[in-house]
Amino acid sequence: MPATVRKGSWVEIHCVVLPAGERAPQVPAETQAVPLEMLARGRLAEAAEPGDEVEIITAAGRRLQGTLVEARPAYAHGFGQPIDALVPIGSEVRALLRERAQGK
Amino acid sequence: MSGQGYNEVMARRAAIVLASVGIDYERYSTGALAFDYEGLLADAGYDLDTARRVQSRTAVGDTPLVELPNVTALVRAVSAPGKGARVFLKDEAANPTGSFKDRRASLSVHEASERGYKGVVAATSGNYGAAVASQAAKAGLDCIVVQEAFDSRHMAQPEIAEKTRACEAYGAEVLRLSVGPELFYVFLRVLEDTGYFNASLYTPYSILGIETLGDELIRQVRAAAGRDPDVVIATHAGGGNLTGTARGIAKAGAGQTQMVGASVDLTGLHMASDTDFNRKSFTTGHTGFSIPFTTWPDRADVPRNAARPLRYMDRFVTVTQGEVFYITQVLAELEGLERGPAGNTSLAAAFAIAREMDDDRIVVVQETEYTGAGKHPIAQLNLAREMGVEVRRGDPRDNRPGRRIVIPEHPAQLAVTDVDLDRLRRSYVRNAVAQVPDSSVLSPIDFAFLAAETRVSEVEVREIIDEVR
Numbered sequence: 001m002p003a004t005v006r007k008g009s010w011v012e013i014h015c016v017v018l019p020a021g022e023r024a025p026q027v028p029a030e031t032q033a034v035p036l037e038m039l040a041r042g043r044l045a046e047a048a049e050p051g052d053e054v055e056i057i058t059a060a061g062r063r064l065q066g067t068l069v070e071a072r073p074a075y076a077h078g079f080g081q082p083i084d085a086l087v088p089i090g091s092e093v094r095a096l097l098r099e100r101a102q103g104k
Numbered sequence: 105m106s107g108q109g110y111n112e113v114m115a116r117r118a119a120i121v122l123a124s125v126g127i128d129y130e131r132y133s134t135g136a137l138a139f140d141y142e143g144l145l146a147d148a149g150y151d152l153d154t155a156r157r158v159q160s161r162t163a164v165g166d167t168p169l170v171e172l173p174n175v176t177a178l179v180r181a182v183s184a185p186g187k188g189a190r191v192f193l194k195d196e197a198a199n200p201t202g203s204f205k206d207r208r209a210s211l212s213v214h215e216a217s218e219r220g221y222k223g224v225v226a227a228t229s230g231n232y233g234a235a236v237a238s239q240a241a242k243a244g245l246d247c248i249v250v251q252e253a254f255d256s257r258h259m260a261q262p263e264i265a266e267k268t269r270a271c272e273a274y275g276a277e278v279l280r281l282s283v284g285p286e287l288f289y290v291f292l293r294v295l296e297d298t299g300y301f302n303a304s305l306y307t308p309y310s311i312l313g314i315e316t317l318g319d320e321l322i323r324q325v326r327a328a329a330g331r332d333p334d335v336v337i338a339t340h341a342g343g344g345n346l347t348g349t350a351r352g353i354a355k356a357g358a359g360q361t362q363m364v365g366a367s368v369d370l371t372g373l374h375m376a377s378d379t380d381f382n383r384k385s386f387t388t389g390h391t392g393f394s395i396p397f398t399t400w401p402d403r404a405d406v407p408r409n410a411a412r413p414l415r416y417m418d419r420f421v422t423v424t425q426g427e428v429f430y431i432t433q434v435l436a437e438l439e440g441l442e443r444g445p446a447g448n449t450s451l452a453a454a455f456a457i458a459r460e461m462d463d464d465r466i467v468v469v470q471e472t473e474y475t476g477a478g479k480h481p482i483a484q485l486n487l488a489r490e491m492g493v494e495v496r497r498g499d500p501r502d503n504r505p506g507r508r509i510v511i512p513e514h515p516a517q518l519a520v521t522d523v524d525l526d527r528l529r530r531s532y533v534r535n536a537v538a539q540v541p542d543s544s545v546l547s548p549i550d551f552a553f554l555a556a557e558t559r560v561s562e563v564e565v566r567e568i569i570d571e572v573r
Contacts, residue, residue, distance in 0.1 A: 017281070017290060018110060024286050031378045034256040037282040038290070041272065060223060060246040060277035062298070077265035077478035080486035085497050085511040089430060090437030093178055093515060097438075100181040 005071040007047045012073035013056055013066030014039055040064055041073060113292050121406060124295040124302035126219060129407040136545045137536050138553030139408055141415075148308035150211055152355055155316050158214045162242055164206045165316050167198040169324035169468075174438040175451075179458045182516040189334065189461035191454055192468045194321050197443055201234040201270065202474025204317055208305065208344065209235035211313040216301035217243045223300035227291040227405065229253060229264045230388045230446075231473060236303045237274035245301075246277075248294055252287045253280035255381045262487055263387050263446070266478030283381040288405060306404040306411055311348045318352020321468055322361070329466055332358040335457060337450040338470040340365030340420065341393035343401060343411035349470055350416035362418045366453035367394040369422035369521065370505045382491050383506035385425050385484040389449045394420075395523075399531040414525075414532055414558050421520035423452040424503040426510040429481045431455055431518070445481050447473030456520045485509070529558040533568045543569055 005011060018036035042056030042064065054068045107113070113120075122128070132139040150158070159165040172191045180188035199206035213236060216224050223246030226236040233249035240247035249271045254260040260268075260280075271278045279294070281287055295302055304310060318336075325333045336353060338346045350363045368390040373380045375392040384390070394413075398420070401409035428445055431452040436442045451469045458467050477483065485495050494508040500517055503510045512518060533554055537543050546569070555562045 018286060022110065023284060024110060024289070027284055027286075027376045028374055031284055031376055034282070034378055036284050036286050036290075037254075037256075039254070039280040040278070042277070058248075058277035059272065059275050060248050060298075062248075062277060075265065075269045075477075077260070077262045077269070077483065079477060079480055079482040081482075083482055083485045083495065085495055086429065086433050086481060086485070089433040089511075093434055093438060096181050096515070097174065097177055100177065 004047050004049055005044055005068065007044055009044045009071045010041065011044045011056060011071050012039060012041050012069040013054060013064065014069050015066035038066070039069070040066065044068070108293065110286065110289055113289050116296070117292055118407070120292050120296050121302060124225070124300065125304065125307055125406055127307070132408065135547050135549035135553060136540045138550045141412065144408065145308045145312060145410060148312055150309060150312040152315055152319055152352070155211060155312055159207060159210050159313070159316060162210045162239060163200050164210045165199070165320065167320070168195045169193070169321060169328065170195050170441070171328065172439050175434065175455070176458070178434065178438065178515055179455060180463065183459045186463055187459060187461065188463045189458040189465035189467045190329070191458055192325060192328070192333070192466060193441075193451065193472060194317065194468060194470050195441070196317070196471040197447065197474045201231065201238045203231035203235065203447065204314065204345065204471050205230070205232040205235035206238065207313040207317055208232065208310040209239040209303065209313070211309040212236065212303040212307065213239035213243050213245065215309045216303065217245060219301070221301035222246060223248065223298060224303040225250070225291065225294050225298065225300045226303045227287055228305065229267060231267065232305055233267055233276070233278070234270040234274060237271045237276035240276065241274050247275070248277045248279065248298065248300065250279045250287060250291045250294060251281065252283060255283050256378050259382055261382060261387055262478035262483035266476060283376065283378045285376050291405065302405065304405050305342055305344055306406050306409045308410045311344050311410040314345060314348025315352035315355060317470065318349040319356045321470065322353055322356035322358045325466060325468060331466065333361050333468045334461065334465040335362045335364055335467040336470055337364045337366050337454050337457065337467065339389040339447070339449040340367050340413065340417070341389050341397070342404070343394070343397045343409070343413035345471070346413045347411045347416055363416050364419045364421060364453065364457065365394065365413060365417045366450045366520070367391045367422050368428060368449050369424055372504070373506045380506060382487060383493060385488050385509060386428070386446055389446050391422060395528070398528050400535040412557060414529060415556065417525065420523040420525055420528070421453050421457070422523060423449060423520055424500045424510070425505070426500045426503055427452045427512060427518050429485065429509070430512045432481050434515070441472070442475055444473040444475040444479045445484065447471050452518060453520050455515065455518045529560050530568050532558055533560070533565055534572055537569055537572055543573060
């Protein structure tokens with residue numbers, strides 16, 4: 001059974017602003033082929049289920065319509081695994097400075 | 105309600121912008137293409153003292169100038185004897201939202217508040233959005249930020265995801281769009297719907313806010329070293345950073361300081377391409393903005409751009425993505441300053457330029473930005489790898505934007521590539537002249553204007569125009 005999201009919950013909605021093929025004239029072909037989409041977050045105006053057409057109240061107090069994507073959308077960005085190419089740099093440059101100091 | 109389609113809204117652009125900025129740009133026209141640039145800036149009403157006052161009340165500015173003795177030592181370790189200028193850094197990350205954009209936002213939002221607007225809107229995927237949101241919070245104004253944030257696979261750039269989070273943390277409404285220049289169309293619709301102030305990056309307020317940065321750094325270098333800096337390097341994208349800094353430096357009376365613009369080279373990547381969007385590791389401070397904005401500033405969201413870099417830029421250089429990631433690591437491990445990669449574009453350029461200079465000279469890196477989740481080399485390089493971009497050590501000259509990021513193996517490999525400013529100046533003159541239907545309407549005022557815009561002689565301006573005809 002789909003989980004109902006309560007009125008007032010912080011949610012994310014999605015909508016299509018411009019369909020594929022109705023983009024600005026100057027965009028390249030690969031961009032013409034896809035729609036201009038929008039994602040926005042706000043408080044759900046009425047209880048609903050993911051996939052429903054809903055209204056949210058945004059942080060600026062505006063009402064926006066769209067498809068309910070999810071409740072409590074996560075901020076998923078972070079760092080990830082260390083990058084091999086960056087790891088040795090610090091010790092390399094410290095060694096260069098030591099060599100130079102000793103060379104004086 | 106009037107038509108909301110792309111063409112219909114764009115047709116109303118002039119009226120929407122006029123209502124949201126409240127500047128009658130037409131008043132400043134002095135010729136077929138000339139306008140009174142200094143008059144436009146003067147009428148904004150923010151001289152240095154006023155700007156400083158507004159900024160001091162909003163916790164903006166007065167950032168530290170930090171000498172980087174270990175970076176200087178590294179420069180000298182790979183320089184000829186007697187070469188290797190002292191490297192200083194203006195730590196703009198110390199501003200409230202972590203970048204020099206707070207200086208721009210403080211004046212823009214102050215102006216909006218003074219004029220009685222109930223809210224502000226900014227179209228930006230970068231630090232400016234968070235800066236505007238923060239200043240709006242202080243001023244009690246609503247804030248809406250419109251970003252270009254993800255591609256058709258809903259993959260977001262980590263740097264931009266962090267900006268979204270920051271704007272929302274300051275209480276702003278954020279609209280995230282998929283790739284495309286129609287960001288401007290959505291922005292116009294929001295302005296029209298809300299009647300809010302256009303906190304554009306290109307209004308006089310936004311440029312005058314940066315003059316304090318230029319003025320501060322000159323006074324700080326004088327206090328630290330008893331002389332003016334020889335070179336100041338500012339990251340160059342839309343031109344505002346460079347314009348404001350150069351004007352501030354001039355106002356401090358540092359007539360001999362060379363103003364250098366630095367951009368990350370992203371040649372080959374299309375800025376409106378859905379497939380290229382996540383193949384770059386820098387979302388600003390790159391050639392995708394700096395080349396178009398240098399050769400035609402009036403492409404912005406206001407009729408006359410207050411950012412006019414060709415008036416101020418003495419030298420324009422590019423660096424590669426890998427070199428900026430490398431110097432970001434060096435800054436952290438040699439100076440204990442962990443700062444965001446985009447804000448280190450000028451530091452990468454400074455390393456190479458300092459090697460060319462005598463060791464009694466001074467080069468100032470004009471900014472830093474904050475770092476954290478998403479706004480970090482690890483996050484951006486992991487995205488690059490996910491997108492199939494090769495990331496490896498090697499000679500940075502082997503880099504290919506969108507295909508291969510090459511992190512230098514040795515500091516001696518850091519270099520700058522000069523952009524031919526003469527070629528850009530000529531391009532600008534051609535673009536300007538293309539705005540008038542018939543170049544015979546151009547008068548002496550227009551020729552003088554073009555000469556001032558490009559620092560090219562009027563004789564040469566006329567030669568370029570004759571070539572075009």
